[in-house]
Every structure is written in C-alpha cells, then in structure tokens.
Amino acid sequence: MTVSTRIAVIGVGDPDRHDDGVARAVLCRLRERAAERPLPPGTLLAACDDDPARMIRLWENAELAVVLEPAHARPSHPGRIYRLELDGAALWRAGTMRPNGLGAAVNVARALGRLPGHLVAYAVDGADSSLGRGLSDPVAATVGHLAECVEAEIVRHRVAAARSASGPAWTGGAGRPPPASRGS
Numbered sequence: 510m511t512v513s514t515r516i517a518v519i520g521v522g523d524p525d526r527h528d529d530g531v532a533r534a535v536l537c538r539l540r541e542r543a544a545e546r547p548l549p550p551g552t553l554l555a556a557c558d559d560d561p562a563r564m565i566r567l568w569e570n571a572e573l574a575v576v577l578e579p580a581h582a583r584p585s586h587p588g589r590i591y592r593l594e595l596d597g598a599a600l601w602r603a604g605t606m607r608p609n610g611l612g613a614a615v616n617v618a619r620a621l622g623r624l625p626g627h628l629v630a631y632a633v634d635g636a637d638s639s640l641g642r643g644l645s646d647p648v649a650a651t652v653g654h655l656a657e658c659v660e661a662e663i664v665r666h667r668v669a670a671a672r673s674a675s676g677p678a679w680t681g682g683a684g685r686p687p688p689a690s691r692g693s
Contacts, residue, residue, distance in 0.1 A: 516552040516663055517571040517625065521559055521578040521610055528587070528635030528648045531655075532556070532577035538656040546660075549667060559610030561617045568618075573666040574625035575659050576611050580632035587636035588647030590655060595628035629662050631655060 518539065520532030536554050548554075553571075557563050559578075568574035580591055595615065611630055618624045633655065636645040644652070 515571050515573075516549060516666065517568045517574045518552065518554050518659055518663075519564060519567050519574065519576045520554075520556045521564070521576060523558070525640060525642060527637040527639060527641050527643060528633070528645055529579045529638050530642065531579055531633045531635065531644060531648050531652065534644060534649070534652045535577050535655045535659065538652055539659060542656060542660070549663065552663070561610075561614035564611065564614040565618045565621075565623055568625040568628070569623060571625040572627065572670065573662070574628045575662050576628070576630045577655065577659070578611055578630060578632045579638070580634045581638070582634050585636065586634050587645060588651050589634040590651055590658070591630075591632040591634070592658070593630045593632070595624065627666065631658060 518536065520536040522529040522532045524530030524533045533556050536556060539548070539554055553567065555567050557567055564576070568576075580589075582589070582591075615624070615628070633648055633651050635648055
C-alpha cells in the first residue's frame with residue numbers, strides 16, 4: 510500500500526555564525542544520504558532564517574514537520590540535542606529555542622490554524638555563535654546522529670500513517686478476533 514505524505518524538514522539558522530549553521534549541515538548530510546537511501550516522495554528539505562512567516566509557508570499542508578534549530582541554553586552544553594514535540598507539554602522552552610524563531614512561528618501558525626499535522630523540533634546547543642563559518646567540534650560531532658534522528662522521525666511518521674490508512678483494528682477485547690458472521 511502506498512502512503513502519501515508530505516514531510517517538511519526545515520533547517521533554521523545562520524551558517525555565517527559558526528554553530529548556528531548546524532541545521533544546514535544536517536540538511537546537507539540528509540541530501541548526501543538520500544543519494545543512497547532516497548527520502549519518501551513529497552519530502553522537502555529546506556533552509557530558512559528565523560522568520561515565522563517563511564517557516565509557516567514551508568510546513569504548510571505538511572503531515573510532519575521536523576524543524577532543526579540552534580539552541581542557546583544557559584548553562585551551555587555544546588553538542589547537547591534537545592527534542593521537542595508540539596503535542597508535548599511545551600514546544601518552546603525558555604533558554605533553549607529562540608522565541609523569535611520557531612516559538613513565534615508556532616504561536617502565529619496556531620492562531621491562523623496553519624500548524625502541520627505533527628511538529629517535532631531538534632535543537633543543538635552551540636558553543637560559538639560569533640561571525641564566521643564552520644562548526645565547533647562538539648556541534649560538528651552531532652551532525653550525523655541528528656541526520657539519523659530525522660530519518661527515524663520520518664520512518665515513525667510513515668509507519669503511523671500506514672497503520673491509520675489501513676483502517677481501525679479490532680478492539681473486541683482480550684486479543685480475540687472479531688466474531689465470525691453466521692448465515693441465516
């Protein structure tokens with residue numbers, strides 16, 4: 510059975526500010542991997558600044574949106590990965606994800622009724638956000654793992670979509686099959 514999905518993987522950040530470029534490095538890794546293991550049809554890989562309207566346009570009509578963003582937690586733990594879900598307690602945590610980026614996009618999209626079906630965010634705590642290119646060692650070490658995390662999110666989403674597309678399962682209790690129908 511073919512499951513049609515629209516998946517948006519959005520990398521937020523400025524590659525000219527060292528570790529703020531982590532999301533784009535992950536997008537690059539995902540593109541490299543897609544040469545050997547293609548992503549599902551309808552998957553968008555896009556870089557974006559932290560403008561809420563642009564993020565909303567990228568995830569519009571998406572069943573799954575995975576947003577990658579640099580984190581600026583205090584105290585800092587360079588290379589630490591945070592995973593947050595919209596249907597979790599709170600997507601934006603003070604000191605972790607920038608409120609003028611993803612947090613603002615979620616607030617605006619919620620007010621407009623334009624949230625994706627499911628939203629997962631990954632943020633990586635950076636060590637250096639000064640001007641310049643290149644990731645610090647602890648942040649660079651997360652790129653491969655984070656690409657695997659994104660791929661796993663896509664697989665989980667597709668499995669869940671396939672299950673829901675196959676119809677409701679029998680819930681008659683105690684693991685018994687549905688009763689056989691008897692002719693009259």
